[in-house]
Amino acid sequence: MSARTAAEDTYFTGLARAAAGALLFGFPLLMTMEMWAFGAHMDRLRLALFVLVTAGVAYGLSRFAGFRDETTAFDDALDTAAALLVGFGVSAGLLFAMGLIGPGTSLREAVGMIAVQAAPASMGAVLANRQLQAGDRDGEKEDRAGYLGQLFLMGAGALFLAFNVAPTEEMILIGFRMTPWHAAGLVLLSLGVLHALVYTVGFAGQHEHEGHPRAFAHYTLAGYGLALAVSVYVLWIFGRLDAGMSEAVRAVIVLGFPAALGAALARLVV
Incomplete structure (x- = not known):
């Protein structure tokens, strides 16, 4: 196996773990009716601040508790962006699969519901390799x-x-x-x-x-x-x-x- 193929396998394994972590961390709130209502009707300024804080927490988790021992600030920023994308993607997919959002849902409501649900999912994506990786961590x-x-x-x-x-x-x-x-x-x-x-x-x-x-x-x-x-x-x-x-x-x-x-x-x- 070439070095490039091994790197790609490692990358896709990491994405799979991130998606699993997002699912595990985000699923309990996904089943909470209040979260659907908050996401649909939350003030947009509060929602924007919420997303910014979520991104900051995800970056800090990547910096202090990420699965890679040696990283640069740029590496952590890339990991944070990937975790947010996974968190939003998993949240959108689950909400759509369960019929909570669909063609009849307004864009405002759909964006709010996905953004609120994506917060714990993004944290789970960052921590996925810590929680799911085989072997002991000290x-x-x-x-x-x-x-x-x-x-x-x-x-x-x-x-x-x-x-x-x-x-x-x-x-x-x-x-x-x-x-x-x-x-x-x-x-x-x-x-x-x-x-x-x-x-x-x-x-x-x-x-x-x-x-x-x-x-x-x-x-x-x-x-x-x-x-x-x-x-x-x-x-x-x-x-x-x-x-x-x-x-x-x-x-x-x-x-x-x-x-x-x-x-x-x-x-x-x-």
Whole structure:
């Protein structure tokens, strides 16, 4: 087999894995009725910002957690473009196959539905080789990312898990039924679970602060802050913060719990 043929085989294998990753990461949201409505009616400026943020997250994942150990910024940009194309392609294909978009769907609605669904699919495409490639990975690339890179990975994990539950009506209902005491208890529970999971999974550099109070601030508090910031962003994108301040704060705290879990388990997810 020539070197060119081997390279082509590797490329098409990578594309196949990317499509499989996009399917695995994007399929749960594809089956959510709220996502169809959000995609069809979301404000176009919010949708444009959403796509830009998705592209930025995909680039960061390629940079810090991609399957190739040595890459340049240009390589990561190409990988990001490929992941976005795969994510949009898989999302469009599935929506069409299930009859959710078709000849009778307006261009505005079709574009919105595909773009919203493509966000988790694109993340899955970037991470496909990490999740599906045979053999063990020791996470050296993530370890070399540094503290800011670790925070980025936590934010990406928070975004992925929060995005899977934020569109549902149950998130708003839970916040509506909570009392201030429930909200305070959930904040403490989120911090406790995040702290326990971070030190179970293991983040690069945390051993330097083992047993030191700064470790709690550097990873647990920082991670929870990222989880809350991601929650605000996702809820705003989906128009869930348009109610009163009290309802919005409780919704952020509720979504902050799964987002904190995603941040803590980022090393397993990405």
